[in-house]
Amino acid sequence: MTRPALGERDDSDAPDEIVWQGKFVTARKKGRWEYVSRSRGIRAAVILAVDQQDHVILVEQYRVPLGKICIELPAGLIGDEEGKQDEDAAEAAARELEEETGYRAARMELIGEFFSSPGMVSESFTLLKAHGLTKIGEGGGTASEDITVHRVPLSGIAEAIAGWRAQDYAIDVRMLMLLGPGLLG
DSSP states (O other): OOOOOHHHHOOTTTTTTEEEOSSSSSEEETTEEEEEEEGOOOEEEEEEETTTEEEEEEEEEEEETTTTOOOOOOOESSSOSSSSSTHHHHHHHHHHHHHHHHHHEEEEEEEEESSOTTTBOOOOOEEEEEEEEESSSSSOOSSTTTOOOEEEEEGHHHHHHHHHHHHEEEEEEGGGHHHHHHHHH
């Protein structure tokens, strides 16, 4: 059986049309596909921060698209501030970790680029692992954010997530990496 060429089966050769564009999000159409992307080439950094006592640092914040509080790994946009369009992912991750959680990392390890919902969103995120954490402040994010910081033992992550679910919190898909060993075992 011969597979059709890439452009013949998935609309990859179709023109990419912008349907609507805002400051942060662009709605697009390409052939039969409708999807969204980040505007202006902005990317995201996500931080896996586990301290020396094997506690993971998580954040809780209300997410308007979901209409509820969401439990997430700390994260933020890369190059979204004026004059920082060429910002490095590790630099942005370090800044966001301090801003959101009050923890400073001695070093950021690049894990790689990942796509969270590739059938609907072209956005990718760069995952970085924070090493050598030091608590330097309260966190909580910027003035426009209302972030609550959680420090959860990795050994109790499944129970913590179950507790948040029972409170009707949304759970970010990236939390699966913390649940993975228990799901696979």
